[in-house]
Amino acid sequence: MDKIVHNLPVEANSNQFWGAVRIYTEKPHIVNRRLCGIANLWIGVCHDEYSRSSLIAHMNNVMKVRQRDQVNARDHNGEEKQVDNDSESLDWKEQVQTLKRILIKEGFTSAADNLVECEEEVSGCAGEDKGKEHLSNVSEATVGNRSIPWQKLAEVKDLKVAIIRKVLPRQFKRYSCLLEVVVIDGEMLQVNFFPEKTGGTQSISPRIHYSFLFTNNEISLTAIKGTEEEIGDSDPNIMWLQQNVLPKLAKWASEVQEDGNVEDRGSLKLVDVQEYNNLYQKLKIKYGQPLVEIWPEVTDPTKFVFEDVAIATYLILLWQQEREKKGQTEYQTFADLGCGNGLLVYILTKEGYKGIGIDLKKRNIWNMFPEDVNLKEGIVEPSDKNLFPEFDWLIGNHSDELTPWLPVIAAKSKFTTRFFVIPCCAHDFDCKYRRKTANKSQYSEYLDYVKVIGDVCGFEIWQDKLRIPSTKRVCLIGQERTYTESEMPRIFKTIEEFIRIRNEANANSLINQGSNGKLDTILQGENLESELWSNNFKAREAVQPVRNCTKLDQTVKEDLISTVVAILMEKKHLVEVSSSESNILMWDRGGSIVLGDLAKRISTQLSALKNECGGLQTFLRNHKHIFSTLKGEVSLQVPSPALMGKVPKNRIKTKQCWFHSNHAQGCPLPSTLCVYAHGQEDLQDIQAS
Template sequence: MEVKIEEVQVEAVPNQFWGAVKIFTEKPHVINRRICGTVNLWIGVCEEDFNREELTKSLIEMIESNCCDTQNSDQNVKISDCSDIQISLIQKKLEDYCFKSLSLCDNFKSKDDHDVLEIKESDTGSESQHDNISSCQETKWSIPWEYLAKASSNSVAVIRKILPKQVDKFAAAAEVILLDGGRKRASYMTETKSAQPSITPKVNYSISLSATEICISYFKEDKQEGEASVLWLKKNVLPKVVKWATEVSEDGHVEDRGSLRLIDVAEYNEVYQRLKVKYGKPLVKMWPEVTDPLKFVYEDISIAAYLILLWKQERQKKGLSSLQTFVDLGCGNGLLVYILSGEGHKGLGIDLKKRKIWDLFPSHVNLKIDAIEPSDKNLFPDYDWLIGNHSDELTPWIPVMAAKSGCNTRFFVIPCCAHDFSQKYRRRHAGRSQYSDYLEYVQEVGAVCGFEVKQDKLRIPSTKRICIVGEERNNEPEYSNISERIDSFIKERTNIIQQSPDGTNEKGNSVVGEGNSVSNSMWTENFKARESVQPVRNCTQLKRSIREDIISAIAGVLLEKKHLVEVDVGDDVSVTWDRGGSIALGDLARRLDRDLLAAMKKECGGLQTLLKNYRYIFNISNGEVSLQVPEPAWKKTASNFMKTKLCWFHENHGSGCPLPADVCMFAHGEEDMRCKGNS
């Protein structure tokens, strides 16, 4: 029996509904952080009506009969873990209801994958109606969403594998999806009775569209324990699907902004988990830098896993026998060099200054202190790949260095701060963000350098996680003159940047050595490498008096409005305290004195940086600023603590700190700061 969980009124046409379902189906990790990705094992299409209630009941019974054997001892996630026999039985059941395998139908070849099977029904014997599962895994089956839009009676069935992000904690799951075009309903069925920790809800559920509403429901079974899953579907899945349905265009088109499109997601998860165990905890434990190890260590592990698989595919495609070599330009802490070297890829890391962690790496990790300038001396013909991981001013130069290094040098960059060849990048299209405009520009540089440029999105804890890959060279006839074409492009770009108001070049001299073959000549006269010692620009260098004035001004704005909250002070006692109101960052900036804002901008670029330095006073959520509610010491994880800071609320809030001195994390006066608090 299917029970309605909740419904939300929405103005959406069927195409918009299927567009929202597409996002949820193909990117479940956006909502469910336990999921790494999915792999489609079989897809069937149907143009006829069928008994949906009867079919879903049969499918659920078959899935619950342990269709996916995940009890393997090493917990490695592999497609072969799923029982071919059980999947074939599910496939046979779907075929009994007139679902025809995608590989047996014409006009379904993927635009991006040309190796999807296209077997005509007349060419197949009776046994070949059931596609070999291993063959299916080698192809990348894509759900034909456009098929649902062609006719309201069309339906699609999918058998797929859901891959966990943490293979040591969660098992992979087999899932059957029924996209019922006639009823405008998407049903998701997986094993719900397993005792193992699950990455999917413990209920089977459906999302459907009516004339005015999107509804989410679940299949209620006897003795089913799924209250938490039902609540999760209500709070997380339904609101997202409704939001996406209102954002998708009426033709149902969804721009593909998915991640890890150039590599296999299942393999990525395996490699990432292996590297995480091998390098993650040891690196975090020995981390000598002041930066956050959890961010930098696991970010570089993710990038390393991606490159390892990208290079594996390249070796298979080109028939290469040896592992690729690399140079990491602007390698920073050298983690990426360390991990890739540990996996057998010989490489070199170059940076302006040495980091403390370099001394802890083994001797085979090749790191070098040097200034990297765009010149003839910085060519790397003996290496296969040039890497730029958030390489700032070097980013547009890396494709140039790769092209000039030789026909066999490729590049991989993750653009961050936007730089052109000789100064900061100036946006060319006013209607775009600076970042998207810059990504397009870096791709243009790669194309000018003779590369077939590809773009992908990494899964790293960074807002700038788009990578640009120059793996293949195009076969243009003028490739022998590629260096001249690059020089001409750099000269044109640099002249545009330096153009004065009267239309003449400010310096009037050449920016690229025009045909001169002087060894080690600079490719532009105006490139400036960053200083080896960077000035601190995070508001910590502001004068104390200015910081105090800014904090006091912000608090004054927030306390203009009264907002009483109950604060737990221990022993089941609560007190009423005025937290004040909240205000958008932009509105707050307009309320502050211009001189104070100018002082902040000089140091860090904005108000938000300063607020983040004072998280114990201010809270920032969804662009809104408010005062923090002081938390008692027993809510913290530390068993003991020293009070090293004065309590701002005790000293400055009109009502003081709501917490007694003995439970506040901060000192109520100088004498309290000398005492050790109780946990």
């Protein structure tokens, strides 16, 4: 029944193959960007032979019922309705129970040793236990998801594992959740995927039955043919699997450890993935797009708005779990220290959580928030005068110099105060954080340091990775204490001693480097008489200097642009540019050069950028209407009429076309097709209209 479509050689053993299969099975969203993740609904194991053909035939009958239900989910105009995933729970429950009975009939029994069994109710929502046992004495944990016994697959060669799972889409507007059965055959070294087929509607995953087989140091992609279908090599599902999944499996198999152990670097381990996706989509519709449309700041709204929507989603689910665990109904309160634009405070407040946001500088968008959104302009300095006993949670969302102080402030505020922090820029108590070892990245080392601070402050530290558009997306959570309330004086002394020793070490380090700064006073203990917990703590200035190359002298900018263009135009590279529907021009875009080589050639001019963040690369990206920087190479942009349909109307003709005035051939586009102004008259006429 199998048709081998393609295979790739791989230097790996069977354990490494299972490691690669584990990554794809548990995290298909790494390869398939349409997915949010998966939710395991039931897991069964089998040691005997089973009839795969019989299993497929029975499953196909169940899937047909599901397919008919989907076809009927249309309105009276024949248009497909948006599926409410919550309303499908009854259908999902019936189908899961039917598939479960089919698998049990084929010899699979519940993997009771590996999951929390839920015999009486298997619903469409993953993780009915929802982590109610919760995170006791763990630093990292997976909540609300049933576990596949990967270790037993490596140890017991005849083991077969069947998983009934729900495949979760990122976008509910375009896709609906799908049911899928995965059968892992330890004896055959094969993993089989039997996804629900969705007819003519858009799918979030391949619509065919397929498998991956490991034999003779090769991984083969096979199409599993049923009784009613023939799968051709040009089938788009097969082509997608061959081009995207198979190479990834081969790569992963060669990289994981020989025992097949896979380091768990997954995201959203402390909350239920399906609940997260459901809530995120709702909050995204409710707050995301409306905020993007009215965004008054100069920053990118698509990053900051949806990032804060995602953080709010995570916190709401985390706090919901906490209330369920403690049997409470009253919503938690919070203080966001270093709240920035205040979006997180706004979303949490509108969702029923009372709190406050404090930042050094008021933002323009603060004026647009309702009066019940409590935002305050001020400095939070680490001292006994800046404690927050009236709030349940302290939040540090990329809080920079306050990051190491969050656990300390939480510990000293009240015995029940908890904290949530997303470390970003590495700061110590009184200065920039200094790396201690080259074995780790500074970010990884700094995360470990903040964990140490949390441990000293008496917190049980949990770590998770958020799904936000930021390279710094690991969060640390201090929710449970490791001591009793009566031991608070002892913990306070431990914290103060830790800070003192740390500050002395920083001071000695600077002295050894020849510094005669204020840190010298720490050695004499003068800070102990100060109101501040550290004499040398310095908050950021309310107005930060702009160092993104935009404030350079205009003459310096023009000289740099001319120099870079001259270097690129040393080589001739003609490209075709459509100046109209019937006219194509050959236009010289010049050559390209690696960024590092370019920097060497203009080293004497780079001194003007020495105090700018990002340097030459930032400068070139600020002039993206002239230069293209792609994969470390610099070249000239090619003017394109397609930009007219992508640039907002209020930004068309607001800047002069550099090529029109400076390129030897001018701009290859006529003025009517170029988003930039061809001369002063073109600029003025458009603005006046």
